[in-house]
Amino acid sequence: MAGDSPKKIFIMGLWKDNPIFRQIIGICSALAVTNLMLNSLIMGLGLIFVTAFSELTISIIRIFTPKHIRMMVQVLIISVFVIILDIFLKAYYPVMSKALGPYVGLIITNCIIMGRCEAYAQKNPPLSSFIDGIASGLGYTLVLLAIAFVRELLGFGTIFGFKVLGDWWTNWTVMIMPPGAFFVLAVVIWIARSISSEDKEKEGEAVKA
Numbered sequence: 001m002a003g004d005s006p007k008k009i010f011i012m013g014l015w016k017d018n019p020i021f022r023q024i025i026g027i028c029s030a031l032a033v034t035n036l037m038l039n040s041l042i043m044g045l046g047l048i049f050v051t052a053f054s055e056l057t058i059s060i061i062r063i064f065t066p067k068h069i070r071m072m073v074q075v076l077i078i079s080v081f082v083i084i085l086d087i088f089l090k091a092y093y094p095v096m097s098k099a100l101g102p103y104v105g106l107i108i109t110n111c112i113i114m115g116r117c118e119a120y121a122q123k124n125p126p127l128s129s130f131i132d133g134i135a136s137g138l139g140y141t142l143v144l145l146a147i148a149f150v151r152e153l154l155g156f157g158t159i160f161g162f163k164v165l166g167d168w169w170t171n172w173t174v175m176i177m178p179p180g181a182f183f184v185l186a187v188v189i190w191i192a193r194s195i196s197s198e199d200k201e202k203e204g205e206a207v208k209a
Contacts, residue, residue, distance in 0.1 A: 004124075006131050013135025020143040020185075021192040025111035029103050030144055031181040037160050040148035042096050044141025046089070046104060050081045051113050052133030055121035059129035062122050074117045075108065082107045112140055147184045151175045 004012075019026050029047075033039045057077050058065075065073050086104050089097035097104070107113065116136050121129040152158055155175035157165035174180045 004128055004132075009128065009131045010135045010138075013132065013137075014139045014142065015196075017136075018139040018143065018192070019112040019115075019136055020140060021189045022196075023115070024189075025115065026140060027185065029106065029110070030140075030147060030185060031178065032103055033100060034144055034148040034181055034184075035151050035155060035176045036099075037145060037148040037152050039096070039099055040144040041141070042089075042093070043100060043103065044137065044144050046085045047107060047110065047112070047140055048134055048137030049085060050078060050107055051116060051137045052130050053081050054078045054113055055117055055129040055133035056126050058117050058121040059124060059126040070122065071118075074114065078113055078117070079108050112136060143188060146188055147181065150184045151180055155180065 015022075017023065020030055026047075029043060033043045054074070054077050058074055061073075062070075082105065085107070086097070089100070089104065116132060120132045124132070149159065152160075153164060154172045157163060157169045157171055172180070175184075
């Protein structure tokens with residue numbers, strides 16, 4: 001199987017098949033860590049690492065993996081890369097490791113990774129699977145950063161910890177609480193789907209023309 005072109009894979013991962021606003025999966029961490037942009041960035045990079053290398057490994061061994069145990073093998077492989085990520089954060093970024101708390105470990109059961117490993121890596125060659133992991137993780141990260149941008153700016157008046165809004169600004173406490181995350185996520189999904197609907201309408205008109 002030749003696999004898809006890198007351009008098509010990235011378009012699917014970033015937009016057409018985005019894990020959060022298209023598939024509505026992996027939103028637990030999207031709601032939990034997006035009160036600060038730095039937390040969101042590190043979480044996103046961690047997920048890109050785990051997804052890309054998990055897909056790569058699963059794709060390499062897919063022809064040797066018995067079908068009746070493939071899910072267990074996938075979880076084992078994902079767990080290995082999550083442990084590597086967790087050890088790295090604890091060794092070099094202990095403050096960030098503490099800030100992200102249990103959500104790093106929960107990457108193991110993240111629907112994004114399990115879904116891509118089963119739906120894509122199990123059926124496509126290693127390089128395409130690796131690129132797909134990067135694209136899916138990047139799509140997830142960009143949505144996290146978009147949510148965190150609004151929440152951190154309105155909740156703390158900062159961006160990546162740097163003060164942006166002056167003393168005149170009154171911080172919106174609701175933005176750093178769970179209800180704020182739900183609200184911003186809903187707006188992001190609404191905007192993305194509205195744009196997607198407009199694109200489909202334009203494509204339909206172009207076909208008729």
